[in-house]
Amino acid sequence: MDFIYFIGNSTDPDPADGLALNFYREPMLGGAGGHIGYSGIPGWAVEFDTHYVYGNPWDPPYQHIALTEIHAENHVYFFGGRVDLRNRWMYARVAFTALERNSTHIYGRLQVTVWDRADRQNLAPLGNVLINSSYTGWFKIYGHYLGFSAATGGQRDSHALWWTRVEVCPAPVGGVV
Ligand SMILES: [Ca+2]
Numbered sequence: 001m002d003f004i005y006f007i008g009n010s011t012d013p014d015p016a017d018g019l020a021l022n023f024y025r026e027p028m029l030g031g032a033g034g035h036i037g038y039s040g041i042p043g044w045a046v047e048f049d050t051h052y053v054y055g056n057p058w059d060p061p062y063q064h065i066a067l068t069e070i071h072a073e074n075h076v077y078f079f080g081g082r083v084d085l086r087n088r089w090m091y092a093r094v095a096f097t098a099l100e101r102n103s104t105h106i107y108g109r110l111q112v113t114v115w116d117r118a119d120r121q122n123l124a125p126l127g128n129v130l131i132n133s134s135y136t137g138w139f140k141i142y143g144h145y146l147g148f149s150a151a152t153g154g155q156r157d158s159h160a161l162w163w164t165r166v167e168v169c170p171a172p173v174g175g176v177v
Pocket residue numbers: 017034049050051052053059
């Protein structure tokens with residue numbers, strides 16, 4: 001899945017909180033603020049977390065992109081961080097390759113690549129690769145919905161999507177999609 005996004009443009013001195021791409025069981029409202037709109041919904045999220053609350057025990061004290069399960073407190077893997085994810089139109093690609101499955105889980109590789117600019121006319125990446133990392137493991141199957149969430153809590157910020165593309169490819173092993 002590819003998308004072009006923008007986070008920023010806020011006059012808030014402490015803007016928050018970020019957005020997330022969610023693979024989830026059912027459409028519902030998740031937690032606000034640092035929970036980025038998805039906490040509590042059974043599923044997986046790739047969060048673009050742009051805010052740290054001092055003393056927060058679960059987040060690192062810098063912007064980051066992470067894989068979480070069910071809850072923003074539950075980081076499974078950090079794709080990267082210590083980079084500025086705000087104030088530019090950026091291009092993101094989240095690609096999943098299924099390798100094996102059983103009745104409850106899929107084993108596969110989730111790759112996240114983020115470019116620091118986006119070509120909004122040609123709908124293509126531009127600029128430099130900020131983050132490029134993958135996580136391979138077993139993913140519990142929660143459901144079949146795909147969507148985005150965002151939250152601001154007591155702060156303010158803009159979270160915008162310009163364009164998205166969803167592509168489904170046959171898996172290299174076993175015909176699993
Ligand atoms: Ca956070």
